[in-house]
Amino acid sequence: MKPGPFVHHAPRTVEEAVAVLAEVGHDGKVLAGGQSLIPVLNMRLASPGHxxxxxxxxxxxxVDVTDAWVRVGALVRHAALERHGGAGAALPLIRQGLRNVAHPAIRNRGTTVGSIAHADPAGEMPSVAVLTGGVVEAVGPGGRREIAAADFFEGPLETTLAHDELVEAVRFGRFAPGTRTAFLESARRHGDYALAGVAVAVEVTDGVVRTARASFVSVTPVPTVLDLTPALGGREADSPTAPADAEAVVELVRAHVDPEGDIHASADYRRMLAAELTRRALAATTTEAQEGAA
Incomplete structure (x- = not known):
């Protein structure tokens, strides 16, 4: 299929882009990488006039790296961010998540900020943005504002962004020293949307788990953070997870996620998968596992 007719605008500055968005109102869509937008247009699921x-x-x-943030501009492609040495060293979870985004051809064109603005519950990078305490930088006719990633997502494909605002960048928050991360997902075929996925961050101090948190893909309407510290806080970071601790993690995950069933997997299967992936991701944060991956 082909998209419906539309007027193409090519602004040269952020201010020009915002002015066009304000003029066309809800009939406008922003095009960056287009890897989420173009399929929607081709299937006539959306038909914006502009x-x-x-x-x-x-x-x-x-891509700017500071002591507190990794700031990613709206036109940075997934592949460029994945290869960015500074971002990968400062926040390995970004690279861990990006490796799961579709196929290399998609990552070469798609933008990380665009995938977050698209707000697809099956997208990897919204979950990374929330788990890192990210901030969305938006600009509109009234000026610039910052939106916490936790407050940015309202529902599937819905955000708190106004129709005349442009996402200029996303800042991913850097974790405390000693934090270990992992990102795992499961799909029917490599590169497909995940049946379930999880990102975890485990803060370790003197060999002991201080905090543990997780966010999910494809099993919650919007990306949210689950605190796993009640189940894992205080245990030795590199010791095998005790059966009681593992069961406590499973129960926390099963109560937190809210998957929907479809032709690919039932809700119960997705819930089970989210819990198992969380268990495996936590195991991957041990020193032995991380050294093996290196």
């Missing part, structure tokens, strides 16, 4: 193509806007293609 596409605001920001690929010619200067200043949106940078």
């Amino acid at each position: 596409l605001v193509d920001i690929n010619g806007v200067d200043g949106l293609n940078a």
Whole structure:
């Protein structure tokens, strides 16, 4: 199929892009990488009258690493961020999540910020943004504002972004020293949308788990953070998880996720899968597992 007719806009500055969005109202869509938008247009699931193509806007293609954040501009492609040495060293979870995004061809064109703005519950990077305490930088006619990633997602494909606002960048928060991370998902075929996925972050101090948290893919309407500290806090980080601790983690995950069944998997199967992936991801944060992966 082909998309419906639309007017193509090619602003050269952020201000021009915002002005167009304000003028066209709800009939406008932002085009960056297009790997989420174009299929939707081709299937006529959306038929906006205006596409605001920001690929010619200067200043949106940078990755900046500070002591507190990894800031990713709106035009940074998945593949470029995945290969960025500074971002990978500062926040390995970004690279761990990106490796699960679709196929290399998609990652070469798709943008990390665009996937977050798309707010698909099956997307990997929204869960990473929430788990890292990320911040969405938006700009509109009234100026710039920051939205905590935890407050950005309202529902599947729905965000708190106004129709005349543009996401300029996303800041991923860096974890405390000693934090170990992992990202796992399961799909019917490599590159397909995940049946379930999980990102975990385990903060370790003096060999002991101080905090443990997880966020999920495809099993919650919006990405949220689950605190696993009640089940794991205080245990030795590199010792095998005791059966009682593992069962406590499973119970926390099963109570937290809210999957829907479809032709690919039942809700019960997705719930079971989310719990098992969490168990495996936590095991992958041990020193032995991380050294083996290296």
